[in-house]
Amino acid sequence: MNSGGRRLSKSAYKDGVKCPKRLWLRWNQPELGVVDEAMLARAEIGQKIGILARGLNPGGGEVPGDSLSERLENTARMMREGHRVLYEAAFAIDGLFAQVDILFRIGETWGFREVKSAKTVNDNHVKDAIFQYHVLNRSGLSIERVELIFVAQETPMIEGSRVQDLFVPLDVTDICRRESSELPEAVNELLAVVESGEAEKIRAGRHCEATCPYLAHCFGDLADDDLLFAPSLDKRKYQALVDRGIHRMSEVPADEELSNKAEFVRRALGSGRVPWVAPDLGRRLAAVKYPAVFLDFETASPLFPVNPGMKGGELVVFQFSAHVLSEPGGDVGHFEFVDLDSDDPHLGLVEALTPVLSGAGSVIHYSAFEKRCLTRLVGAGIPGAQELLQKFLASSVDMEDFFKDGVYHPKFRGKSSIKVVLPVMVPGLDYSDLQVKNGGMAEMSYVAARSGELVGADLAARREALLRYCERDTFAMVKLFEVLVGLV
Ligand code: SF4
Structure with missing residues (x-):
């Protein structure tokens, strides 16, 4: 296998399978990658879960080392010394590199476990295991068992639980044995594309995932009316148009039938x-009634419950912000609530929100998420939640609808989310000056507070940061509303 002297890890391999250009960029221009805070937050959660799962094979040693060569040397040394359980053991062979979460002795043979921050298996998880198995097997280890470790479906709270009750194993030994022999050929095919220079020329397309760190780089050069940004354009139709050399909305023949949303964008762009x-x-x-309440919730759905009586993955609504516009062009008041302390924040939240919504003419929100939150509160049997939901349903105005088919700017690039629309319509107003900048960070903050990781001054500072983040969301809606009114 020729990888230009570089070793291919399982994550690099998976990048390449998704898009060879992604691997080419990872190796040649990694500085072009942008990893957002939400991705970092997810990685941090994964690390914590991995460390927790080590309890399934307790008493092991973590392989130390700042560099790959140090970790390889230390793995070999610790195995020679007779360690029966190793965490993050590293192996490299044939240009491939693997670091396994938990490696453990089974008599004279070995087993390994890969821990996933998920409750159900998918193809990617199995491919991970096959890759790791291949490297360990080629490195001369006799592997008797391979297990993927998942978070249990009905997780209890971590505190006071046995680690065995938090995770479930899935034995994938047979599939690893069966399919690992095909890996070298697949790797060689991939490296041939990457090394040929063809990968570098791959154009952004429907294969691009929102999580690709090179999105800004690859999309940056595209025209704002690139066909890629046409919303709800059927994949087959998109490909058929691209195959005909049509890459921009303006090049699509007038008699070509498009989805309603794509047709809307075409009309808007064509208007000039x-x-x-x-x-x-x-x-x-004009249908908006006053006082208009601009409402936003913050929530968490931690894999492991952080509140007694709740299940893992269940939605916890712990915060709201509401700006109230008294009349067109009138005064704006602000109300807010956050609870990082109680075992059930829903009770206090409903109590605090009820007077804010009771006199509302319209309740303006962005997307359908607020309805989901209120429905969750009703499902949890919170007194007063049913009345709040009814009030909401009777007076709901989804601001995103205005940007779906009421206003279009080429810089929206087919999207209508507030994070896309806000900097275009209200330049200078964004989240960059805040400590908590997105919903993922808000969720992490809640979990950290409830797990006791944040205390004292740190907890107080994070509470304040959460309040400012949620406030920015509803303030942004107020500003967007002003812009909308100014357009008519
Ligand atoms: S943005 Fe698309 S084309 Fe660019 S590296 Fe990522 S997947 Fe490949």
Whole structure:
């Protein structure tokens, strides 16, 4: 296998399988990658779960080392010394590199476990195990058992639980034995594409995942009316148009039938007006009743429950922010709530939100998420939640609808989320000055607070950061609303 002297890890291999350019960039221009805080937050959760799962094979030694060569040397040394359980043991052979979560002795042979921050298995997990098995097997280890470790479906709280009750193993030894022999050929095929220079030329397309760190780089050069940004464009139709050399909305023949959403974008772009404003926007905005309450919730769905009586993965609604606009162009008041302390934040949240919504003319929110939160509170049997949901349903105005088919700017690139729309419509207003910048960080903060990782001054500072983040969300809606009103 030729990888230009570099070793291919399982994550690099998976990158390459998804898109050879992604592997090419990872190796040649890694500085172009942008890893957002939400991805870092997910990686941090994964690390914590991995460490927790070590309790399944207790008493092992973590392989030390700052560099790959140190970790390889230390793995070999610790195995020679007779360690029966190793965490993060490292192996390299044939240009491939593997670091396994838990390696353990079974008599004269070995087994290993790969820990997943998930409750159900998918193809990627199995491919991971096959890759690791191949490297360990080629390195001369006799592997008797390979297990994927998942978070149990009905997880109890970590505190006071046996580690065996937190995880479930899945034996994938047979599939690893069966399919690992095909790996060298697949790796060679991939490296041939990457080394040929063809990978570098791959154009951004429907294969690009939102989590690819090179999205900004690859999408940066595309025109704002690239076909890739046409919303709800059927994959087959997209490919058929691209195969005909059509890459931009303006090149799509007028008689080509598109989805309603894509047709809307085509019409808006074709009008030449920036931003394009639907003729009925004024009528729709006039239907807003005052006082108008701009509402946003923050939530967490931790894999392991952090509150007694709740299940792992269950939605916890722990915060809201509400800006209240008294009348068109009138005063704006602000109300907020966050609870990082009680075992059930829902009770206090409903109590605090009830007076805010009771006098509302319209409740303005962004997307369908707020309805889901209120439905969750009703499902949890919180007194007063049913009345809140009814009030919400009777007065709900989804602001995202205005940006789905009422206003379009080419810089939206087919999207309508607030994170995309806000910097275009209200330049200068964003989240960059905040400590908590997105929902993922808010969720992490809640879990850290409830798990006792944040205490004292740190906890107080994070509470304040959460309040400012949620406040920014509803303030952004107020500003967007002002812009919308100014357009008609
Ligand atoms: S953005 Fe798309 S084309 Fe670029 S590296 Fe990622 S997957 Fe490949």
